[in-house]
Amino acid sequence: MTLVLEPVADATAALARRNPVAKLGAALIFSLPLVATLDPLTPAIALVIELAVLPFFGVRYGVLARRAWPLSLAAAGILVTMVLFAADRSGSLLFSLGPFAITTGVVLSALGLVLRVFAVALPGIIVFATTDPTDLADALVQNAKAPARFAIGALAAFRLIPLLGEEWQMLGLARRARGIDAGRNPLAKLRLFGSTAFALLVGALRRGGRLAVAMDARGFDSDTPRTYARRQVFGAADWLLLAGAALLSAGALTASVLTGLFRPIIG
Amino acid sequence: MAEVVLRGFGWRHAGRRAWAVRGVDLTVSHGERVLLLGPSGAGKSTLLAALAGLLPEDSGESEGTVEIDGLEPVKARERVGIVFQDPQTQLVMARSGDDVAFGLENRGVPAAEIWPRVSDALERVGFPYPIGRKTAALSGGEQQRLALAGVLALRPGLLLLDEPTANLDPAGGTLIREAVIRAHDPDRTLILVEHRVAEALPLVDRVVVLEPGGGVRADGTPETVFADLGDRLAAEGVWVPGRPLPTHRAVSPPADLLVRAESITVQHRLSAVSLSARAGEALAVTGPNGAGKSTLALVLGGLLAPTSGTVTAFDEPRPPHRWRAAALTQRIGSVFQAPEHQFVTSRVSDELALGPRQLGRTDVASIVDELLERLRLTKLAGANPYTLSGGEARRLSVATALATAPRLLVLDEPTFGQDRRTWIELVELLARLRDDGHGIVAVTHDDDFVTALADRVQHLERS
Amino acid sequence: MTKYGWRTIDIVIASIIAVTFGVIFWAWNIVWGATETAFAFFPPAQTLLYGVWLIPAVLAGLIIRKPGAALFTETVAAVISALLGAKWGATVIPQGLVQGLGAELAFALLFYRSWKLPAALLAGLLTGVSAAVFDFFAWNAATDLWDYRIPYALLTIVSSTIVAGVGSWALTRALAPTGVLDRFAAGRDRALV
Ligand SMILES: Nc1ncnc2c1ncn2[C@@H]1O[C@H](COP(=O)(O)OP(=O)(O)OP(=O)(O)O)[C@@H](O)[C@H]1O
Ligand SMILES: Nc1ncnc2c1ncn2[C@@H]1O[C@H](COP(=O)(O)OP(=O)(O)OP(=O)(O)O)[C@@H](O)[C@H]1O
Ligand SMILES: [Mg+2]
Ligand SMILES: [Mg+2]
Numbered sequence: 044m045t046l047v048l049e050p051v052a053d054a055t056a057a058l059a060r061r062n063p064v065a066k067l068g069a070a071l072i073f074s075l076p077l078v079a080t081l082d083p084l085t086p087a088i089a090l091v092i093e094l095a096v097l098p099f100f101g102v103r104y105g106v107l108a109r110r111a112w113p114l115s116l117a118a119a120g121i122l123v124t125m126v127l128f129a130a131d132r133s134g135s136l137l138f139s140l141g142p143f144a145i146t147t148g149v150v151l152s153a154l155g156l157v158l159r160v161f162a163v164a165l166p167g168i169i170v171f172a173t174t175d176p177t178d179l180a181d182a183l184v185q186n187a188k189a190p191a192r193f194a195i196g197a198l199a200a201f202r203l204i205p206l207l208g209e210e211w212q213m214l215g216l217a218r219r220a221r222g223i224d225a226g227r228n229p230l231a232k233l234r235l236f237g238s239t240a241f242a243l244l245v246g247a248l249r250r251g252g253r254l255a256v257a258m259d260a261r262g263f264d265s266d267t268p269r270t271y272a273r274r275q276v277f278g279a280a281d282w283l284l285l286a287g288a289a290l291l292s293a294g295a296l297t298a299s300v301l302t303g304l305f306r307p308i309i310g
Numbered sequence: 311m312a313e314v315v316l317r318g319f320g321w322r323h324a325g326r327r328a329w330a331v332r333g334v335d336l337t338v339s340h341g342e343r344v345l346l347l348g349p350s351g352a353g354k355s356t357l358l359a360a361l362a363g364l365l366p367e368d369s370g371e372s373e374g375t376v377e378i379d380g381l382e383p384v385k386a387r388e389r390v391g392i393v394f395q396d397p398q399t400q401l402v403m404a405r406s407g408d409d410v411a412f413g414l415e416n417r418g419v420p421a422a423e424i425w426p427r428v429s430d431a432l433e434r435v436g437f438p439y440p441i442g443r444k445t446a447a448l449s450g451g452e453q454q455r456l457a458l459a460g461v462l463a464l465r466p467g468l469l470l471l472d473e474p475t476a477n478l479d480p481a482g483g484t485l486i487r488e489a490v491i492r493a494h495d496p497d498r499t500l501i502l503v504e505h506r507v508a509e510a511l512p513l514v515d516r517v518v519v520l521e522p523g524g525g526v527r528a529d530g531t532p533e534t535v536f537a538d539l540g541d542r543l544a545a546e547g548v549w550v551p552g553r554p555l556p557t558h559r560a561v562s563p564p565a566d567l568l569v570r571a572e573s574i575t576v577q578h579r580l581s582a583v584s585l586s587a588r589a590g591e592a593l594a595v596t597g598p599n600g601a602g603k604s605t606l607a608l609v610l611g612g613l614l615a616p617t618s619g620t621v622t623a624f625d626e627p628r629p630p631h632r633w634r635a636a637a638l639t640q641r642i643g644s645v646f647q648a649p650e651h652q653f654v655t656s657r658v659s660d661e662l663a664l665g666p667r668q669l670g671r672t673d674v675a676s677i678v679d680e681l682l683e684r685l686r687l688t689k690l691a692g693a694n695p696y697t698l699s700g701g702e703a704r705r706l707s708v709a710t711a712l713a714t715a716p717r718l719l720v721l722d723e724p725t726f727g728q729d730r731r732t733w734i735e736l737v738e739l740l741a742r743l744r745d746d747g748h749g750i751v752a753v754t755h756d757d758d759f760v761t762a763l764a765d766r767v768q769h770l771e772r773s
Numbered sequence: 774m775t776k777y778g779w780r781t782i783d784i785v786i787a788s789i790i791a792v793t794f795g796v797i798f799w800a801w802n803i804v805w806g807a808t809e810t811a812f813a814f815f816p817p818a819q820t821l822l823y824g825v826w827l828i829p830a831v832l833a834g835l836i837i838r839k840p841g842a843a844l845f846t847e848t849v850a851a852v853i854s855a856l857l858g859a860k861w862g863a864t865v866i867p868q869g870l871v872q873g874l875g876a877e878l879a880f881a882l883l884f885y886r887s888w889k890l891p892a893a894l895l896a897g898l899l900t901g902v903s904a905a906v907f908d909f910f911a912w913n914a915a916t917d918l919w920d921y922r923i924p925y926a927l928l929t930i931v932s933s934t935i936v937a938g939v940g941s942w943a944l945t946r947a948l949a950p951t952g953v954l955d956r957f958a959a960g961r962d963r964a965l966v
Contacts, residue, residue: 324952324961325952366780366782368956370955656951694950694951696951696952696953
C-alpha cells in the first residue's frame with residue numbers, strides 16, 4: 044500500500060478547472076449547513092445534487108466509490124451507536140433488540156445520520172480528488188490572501204508525504220535488521236509501533252530542518268515581496284460556483300423546513 | 311562576482327564541545343575555482359554552510375569573521391548559491407519547472423522574466439524533461455541536476471557545491487560535472503567539496519585542505535599542493551591522485567554456500583537476477599542508479615520478500631525473510647544505503663553495543679572501543695548518531711554490522727563519503743572478516759572498492 | 774526577527790509535524806487495520822485514540838513557542854487528512870481549526886511564557902474541550918445526553934489531557950537529545966558531548 048496524492052479526476056472537466064479556492068469554498072458552503080440538521084430529507088436531497096454534479100468535476104462514479112467506501116464503516120458504527128444510545132425513542136415500536144427498543148424515531152434518526160455522513164463528506168472528497176496541492180496553495184495565496192510563506196511552507200512539507208511513507212517502511216526493515224521485531228505479541232507490537240513512529244518523527248523533523256535551510260538558501264526568507272510564476276485567476280465562473288453552492292444548499296434546507304422535517308442540532 | 315574572506319573563522323554546533331571548524335584564514339578572489347578538501351569530519355560542510363549564511367546564530371557558537379564582498383553572509387545571500395549532497399531535501403516544489411522558479415519568485419523577479427530564466431537554467435544543466443515533470447519521478451542524478459539548475463537560475467556570484475555527486479553512478483556523476491563545466495562563467499567563484507580529488511580536478515584551479523584540529527593545512531594550485539605535501543596529505547586522509555591503494559585478495563578459495571537467489575524479482579523495482587554468495591568471498595554488486603541494487607540487498611538480507619523466485623540461505627528450509635529478527639541478525643547483517651534509517655538508539659556507543667548485547671556477548675565494551683578507535687569515532691562516542699557528518703554516519707552504520715560479525719554481511723554503499731584513511735580502514739576490516747570465513751556482498755558505485763576487495767562482480771542493468 | 778515573528782524553520786517544522794502525524798495515522802491503519810473496525814462498532818472507544826489526533830496542536834505549541842503555532846499546525850493537519858482522502862471530507866478543516874483554537878487559547882492564557890508540564894496539560898485539556906464541544910453538537914446531537922453525549926465528551930477531554938498534553942510534553946523531552954530541536958529553545962537544555 045502506498046500513499047497516493049495525485050488528483051484522480053479528468054482535469055479538463057468544466058468544474059474541475061475552477062479555481063481551487065472556489066472549489067474548496069463551494070464544498071464548505073454546501074456541506075457545513077448540512078451539519079445543522081438531523082433529518083433524513085436534507086442530506087438525501089444533498090446527495091442527489093452531489094451525485095448529479097459529479098460528472099462536471101470529471102470524477103467517475105467508480106473512483107468516488109473507492110474513495111468513499113471507508114464511510115460505510117463509519118455508517119455501520121453510527122447504526123450501532125444509535126441502537127444503543129439514541130436519544131429519541133419516540134414513534135411506534137418496530138422490534139426490540141434485548142433491552143433496546145427500535146422505534147421509527149430511532150430508525151429515522153439513524154437514517155438521517157448515515158445519509159448526513161455521506162452528504163457532508165462527498166463534496167470534500169470530490170474537491171480534493173480534483174485539486175492539485177500546488178494549485179491550491181497558489182490560489183490560497185493569490186486569491187484568498189493567505190500569507191505566502193505559510194502556504195508555500197506547508198506545501199513544501201506536504202511534498203514529503205510519499206517520502207515519509209517510504210521511510211516508514213524502511214524504518215520497519217531497519218529494526219528487523221537490527222534484531223528487533225514484535226512477533227505476535229500485541230504489546231510488543233504496540234511498542235515497536237511507538238518506537239518506529241518516534242523515529243519517523245525525528246527523521247521528518249531533521250528533513251524539515253534541512254528543507255528550511257535549503258529554502259532560505261534560495262531566498263525564501265528575504266524581505267523582497269514574492270512574485271508569482273503561476274497565475275491563478277478567480278473569475279466570474281468561480282463566483283458562480285460559490286453562488287450555486289449556496290443556492291443549492293439553501294434549497295435543500297428550505298425543502299426540509301417546508302416539509303416540517305427540519306430538526307436542528309441545537310435545541 | 312564574489313570575493314570571500316575568512317579571518318580566524320570558527321563554528322561550534324550547539325550541543326558539542328569540540329569546534330567543527332576553527333582558526334580558518336582564507337581569501338578566495340573573484341572567479342577562482344577552489345576544491346575544498348579535508349578528512350571526514352574536518353568541517354567542510356559546516357564551512358560551506360557558513361559561507362551561504364545558513365548557520366543561524368541560535369544553532370551554535372561562532373568566532374572570527376566571514377565576509378562575502380565585504381558583507382556578512384546572511385546579508386550576501388543573494389550572491390550565493392549552494393547545492394547540498396542530498397538532492398531530496400533541496401527540492402521544494404512538486405513540478406520541476408516550479409522548483410527552478412521557486413528561488414526567482416522569492417527574489418521578486420518579475421513574472422514575465424521567470425520562465426525564460428527557468429528554461430535557460432534547465433538547458434545549461436542538460437535537464438532532459440519538460441518543465442511539468444514531477445520531481446518525485448526523477449532519479450537521484452536528475453534531481454541533483456535540477457537542484458543545480460534551481461541555483462544557477464539565480465545567477466549567483468559564488469557557487470558552493472557540497473559533494474554533489476555522492477550516491478550517483480559514474481555516468482550521473484559525469485553529467486553533474488559536465489553541467490558544472492557548462493555553467494562555468496569566468497565571473498563566478500566556485501567552491502567545491504568532493505572527496506574524490508581526481509574527478510574534481512578538471513573543475514578547479516586551486517586546492518585548499520582543512521586541518522581537522524583547526525586552520526588550513528595546505529593551499530595552492532593542485533600541482534604544487536600535491537607535489538609538496540602529497541605523501542603527507544595522503545597519509546592524513548586526502549585522496550591525493552595517483553597514490554596506490556592497498557588491495558586485499560582472498561587468501562583461500564570460497565567455502566560453503568551462504569545464500570542463493572534464483573531468478574528473484576521485486577515488482578517495479580528489480581527484474582530477474584540469480585546470484586549466490588559463499589563464505590570467504592567478497593561479491594560486489596554494481597550497476598546504474600535505479601537498477602535495483604538496494605532492493606536486491608534487502609532481499610538477500612532477509613528484509614524484503616521477493617515477488618517471484620526463491621531465496622535459500624544457510625540450508626534453512628524457510629527463506630530468510632520469514633525468519634524471526636533475532637535469528638536473522640545472528641546470521642545476516644545488513645547495512646542500508648541511507649545510514650539514518652538504521653539508527654535505533656540515541657548515542658553512538660549504544661548503537662554499537664546493541665548488537666553484541668543482544669547476542670549475549672560478555673566483551674561488549676572492548677568490541678565497541680576497538681571499532682570506535684579504528685573508525686575514528688572515539689571522540690563522538692557520546693554524540694547522537696543523527697548529528698554526525700555524512701562520512702561519520704556512514705562509518706557508524708557499517709560498524710553496527712561489524713560489531714556482531716554475522717556470517718553473511720550485506721552492505722549498501724559501504725564506502726561513500728569516506729576520506730582515504732577511513733576508506734582504507736573500512737576495506738581492511740571487511741577483508742579481515744572475509745579471510746576469517748565470513749561472506750560479504752557489497753552494493754557499490756566505488757570502482758576503487760571493487761578493485762581493492764571484490765573477488766567477484768555481479769553487474770545489474772536497468773530494466 | 775522579533776520574538777513572535779516566524780522563521781522559515783518555524784513554518785516548515787510546524788507543517789512537518791502535521792504531515793508526520795498524517796503519515797503515522799496512515800501507518801496505524803495498516804498495522805492495526807482491525808482496530809478501526811472494532812472501534813467503529815463501539816464508538817466511545819474511539820475517544821481513547823482521540824488524544825493522538827490532537828498531539829500536533831500541543832506539540833507544535835510547545836516546540837515553536839509562538840502565537841498561532843498550535844492553531845496553524847492543527848489546521849494544516851486537518852487539510853492534510855482531507856487531501857489524503859480522509860473519509861470526513863472538507864469538514865475536518867473547520868474541525869481542525871476549532872481543535873487548534875483550544876490549545877492556542879491555553880498558551881495565550883499563559884501569555885506564551887510557560888512551556889512546562891502544567892502548560893502542556895492545560896493545552897491538552899482545552900484542545901480536548903474544544904474537540905468535545907464540536908463533536909457534541911456536530912456529530913453526537915442525536916444520541917442520549919447522559920448515556921452517550923456526556924460520557925463521550927468527558928472521555929475525549931481525559932484522553933486529550935493525557936495523550937495530547939502529557940504525551941506532547943514527553944515527546945518534546947525525548948526529541949531534544951536527538952538534536953532536531955537545536956534551533957528551538959525547547960531543544961537547548963541538554964548535556965554537551
Ligand atoms: N548538526 C550538528 N550538530 C552537532 N554536531 C554536528 C552537526 N553537524 C556536524 N557536526 C559535527 O561537526 C563536525 C564537522 O562536521 P561536517 O559535517 O562539517 O564535516 P565534513 O568535513 O563535511 O565531513 P564529511 O566529509 O564526513 O561530510 C563533525 O564532527 C560533526 O560530527
Ligand atoms: N520503496 C519503494 N517503493 C517503490 N519503488 C521503489 C522503492 N524503492 C525503490 N524503488 C524503485 O525501484 C527501482 C530500484 O531502486 P533501488 O533503490 O533498488 O535502485 P539502486 O540500484 O539501489 O539505485 P541507486 O544506485 O540509486 O542506489 C527504482 O526505480 C526505484 O525508484
Ligand atoms: Mg560533509
Ligand atoms: Mg541503492
